[in-house]
Amino acid sequence: MDMIIKNGTVVNGSATFKADVGISGGKIVCIADSIEPNDCQSIVDASGKLVLPGAIDAHTHLAMPFGGTVSSDDYFAGTRAAACGGTTMVFDFALQDFGEKMTDTVKRRDALCAPDAAVDYSFHVAVKDVDNGLLDSIDECVEYGVPSFKVFMVYDFGVTDGVFYRVLQKAKEVGALIGVHAENNELVNTLTKQYLSEGKTSAWYHYMSRPEFVEGEADERAIQWAKATGAPLYIVHLANKQGVEAVTKAKDEGYEIYAETCPQYLEFTSDVYKREDGRNFVCSPPMKGAESQAAIWEAIKRGDIDTIATDHCPFQSAEKDWGINDFTKIPNGCAGIENMYPYMLSAANSGKITFEQAVKLCSENPAKIFGCKDKGSVAIGKDADIVIYDPDLDFTITNDKMHSDCDHTIWEGVKLHGYPVQTYSRGRLVYDKGEFLGERGWGKFVKCSLK
Numbered sequence: 001m002d003m004i005i006k007n008g009t010v011v012n013g014s015a016t017f018k019a020d021v022g023i024s025g026g027k028i029v030c031i032a033d034s035i036e037p038n039d040c041q042s043i044v045d046a047s048g049k050l051v052l053p054g055a056i057d058a059h060t061h062l063a064m065p066f067g068g069t070v071s072s073d074d075y076f077a078g079t080r081a082a083a084c085g086g087t088t089m090v091f092d093f094a095l096q097d098f099g100e101k102m103t104d105t106v107k108r109r110d111a112l113c114a115p116d117a118a119v120d121y122s123f124h125v126a127v128k129d130v131d132n133g134l135l136d137s138i139d140e141c142v143e144y145g146v147p148s149f150k151v152f153m154v155y156d157f158g159v160t161d162g163v164f165y166r167v168l169q170k171a172k173e174v175g176a177l178i179g180v181h182a183e184n185n186e187l188v189n190t191l192t193k194q195y196l197s198e199g200k201t202s203a204w205y206h207y208m209s210r211p212e213f214v215e216g217e218a219d220e221r222a223i224q225w226a227k228a229t230g231a232p233l234y235i236v237h238l239a240n241k242q243g244v245e246a247v248t249k250a251k252d253e254g255y256e257i258y259a260e261t262c263p264q265y266l267e268f269t270s271d272v273y274k275r276e277d278g279r280n281f282v283c284s285p286p287m288k289g290a291e292s293q294a295a296i297w298e299a300i301k302r303g304d305i306d307t308i309a310t311d312h313c314p315f316q317s318a319e320k321d322w323g324i325n326d327f328t329k330i331p332n333g334c335a336g337i338e339n340m341y342p343y344m345l346s347a348a349n350s351g352k353i354t355f356e357q358a359v360k361l362c363s364e365n366p367a368k369i370f371g372c373k374d375k376g377s378v379a380i381g382k383d384a385d386i387v388i389y390d391p392d393l394d395f396t397i398t399n400d401k402m403h404s405d406c407d408h409t410i411w412e413g414v415k416l417h418g419y420p421v422q423t424y425s426r427g428r429l430v431y432d433k434g435e436f437l438g439e440r441g442w443g444k445f446v447k448c449s450l451k
């Protein structure tokens, strides 16, 4: 055996037990009350610590051209930060070019990612163009190992309801999963024009032009199309109460509707847009009011939110400043890739949810929903993507302790109870007590299958 993690408490999505974990060739090969060291290369003492599966961040935008610039974490910086926050796999969005086959989109992004990624990765294809036979290129992409796609209902590359419907029909036919960014584009544009014409230009009006009902209506509409086509649907970054209620109802009716939310919606409310640095929090959908935040937490507790992901899409302060006098010029997106697992585990450590729930939301469920068979739990045969977590190590987030390339973080000053002390990616130590020890190019493309 290459390594034994001894004396720790293993936490999976539905079980917690004391055990030693044996690793060989990057895989978990043995789990037992006690494993004899014999000729083992390395022993890690995890007494008093939790031994967890690495998190899977199912929603990142690394090196993404967006908002007149490119998000500030490239594949190396983003995955380096991921590793240091206990995330051992990311799903990045590969934006289809007009006229491009989906598999070509994946290959184009993979060529950028492969030399740089420090942890394992896969993609969802963000669909822009389904004309001239491109809808059928979804079939080939599913076979290639990328069976998940996303449509945007907003932005200049958002799709019409008709295109969304056709993508869902295709997904139903070939067994793909469609994610959706749900906001009502018409209303966003209308409200934005109204506020700008009234000289209301601060970051607060980013929220006011995308209030609760703008997202809630679109969630309901998206669920309606999923029901009509019989296709499963994954709602990304769900941030409002009306949408939560629609998801709960659809699940109760037996539809395969998944919901993802992000830590920023759990920690911050729309009040942040009144702050001096409010523009740093501009993302879409925006943070909502306290009622929505409470509804999301309740949905997490009863299991109606399936995953937590970050929507990591940071921009430098100078780029955020483009919108000092016009909120529409602020590139949309915030950092979070290093904060997700520590934040959710801290919520567990403080008794808000259980550790098993945190692991289910951040690791087990994304692995299952997106079909990564080798990830998502500490179990024999799985990749040795493991986080050693110290429940007694308190941590205050400051940007100088983060490992991304962004010059600020919306998480500045947030206090966490407990923190990851080590991260292993396929058995290799990539993070140790504050220090990144991984390497550029270590991360591998993971082919996924929903069959």
Ligand code: URP
Pocket: 061, 181, 282, 283, 284, 285, 311, 313, 332, 333, 334
């Ligand atoms: O503001 C955000 N969320 N930026 C990234 C793109 C998206 O909408 O997911």
Ligand code: ZN
Pocket: 181, 236, 237, 284, 285
């Ligand atoms: Zn989005």
Ligand code: ZN
Pocket: 059, 060, 061, 311, 313
């Ligand atoms: Zn996103």
